[in-house]
Amino acid sequence: MRLSKLYGKMCLAPLFLGIITVSSTVLGQPPQPKVGGVGTFDGGGANDNPGRRRLTTLTPVPEDFSALQLAPGFLISMEVYDAPELSTDARIDTHGDITLPMIGPVHVAGQTMTEAATAIETRLKDGKILxxxxxxxxxxxYxxxxxxxxxxxxxPGRIELLxxxxxxxIIALAGGETELAGNTIEIRHPEGLTPQKQMIHYSRDPDDMTLVDTKIHPGDTVTVRRAGVVYVLGGVTRPGGYVMQEGGELNLTQALALAYGTTLNAAVSSMRLIRKLPDGRVQETPLPYRDIEKGKIPPPRLQAEDLIYVPISKSKTVLTSGIFASTSQAALYVYH
Structure with missing residues (x-):
């Protein structure tokens, strides 16, 4: 008799367990997770439990987020461990302060999140709140x-910077420099900062770290200036203006080389350099091109807006025109 009663209880146990499981499901209590079951990440299997909390997808943050300094307008979310009544959201006002419950205003502008959290913890501790x-x-x-x-x-344009x-x-984010870029960059800082205007001179030498060492802050204006232009006119093969691209430096022989050299009727001994002075006056300097060509003296370095004028010799013009005329007649004669 005792054995039959015990057997009956054993048969009814699964039924009661099933009722309890169904009841807990109906009441909205999720079942206990199983070891080795489906994970809670997004993109899981089709049998995922919809009642189980899922992790949100990852979103990218700006690369300069770790070095971010708090500024007016930021909305800060604060959580205090084991004190939910102190957790709140606060926006930084124009003075750089946030107003927190039981603490009052705390200045956080110009600080990182770690520094601001330390300042708030200090206020909570000094105020004997926690x-x-x-x-x-x-x-x-932000x-x-x-x-x-x-x-x-x-x-060119505006680049968001934190x-x-x-x-x-900054130059790389703007697509890099153009072919007409010089070696001078102007940086204008916002009002209230000193200096207001900063000029950066650099070279295209790979070992020059000027661009790396110069820091640009949010609110700055960067202007990459155009390289200077040197004009070569007169008895040259291709007269015109030439950009000083080689690090913003150009000498006389380089400028003549860009103009494809002098012509046969050029009076190189009368070559002149015409330069406009800062006070507006024009200075004209003769250039001893023969001595420069022979290497006796170094070629002078040119400045932006300099003009090299190579006069044309009248005697050479008559001589070369006669040579060209006889050559053309001979060519015609041979051709016929």
């Missing part, structure tokens, strides 16, 4: 700041 506060800050919204890049770059970057990175 003995060992642990504050976690996150940025819900006030984007831009850098304007103008001048000789492939993609933290300081090197000048080399």
């Amino acid at each position: 003995n060992n506060p642990q504050v976690n800050l996150n940025i819900s919204q 006030a984007g700041s831009n850098v304007s890049v103008l001048g000789e770059v492939h993609n 933290a300081p970057h090197s000048l080399e990175d």
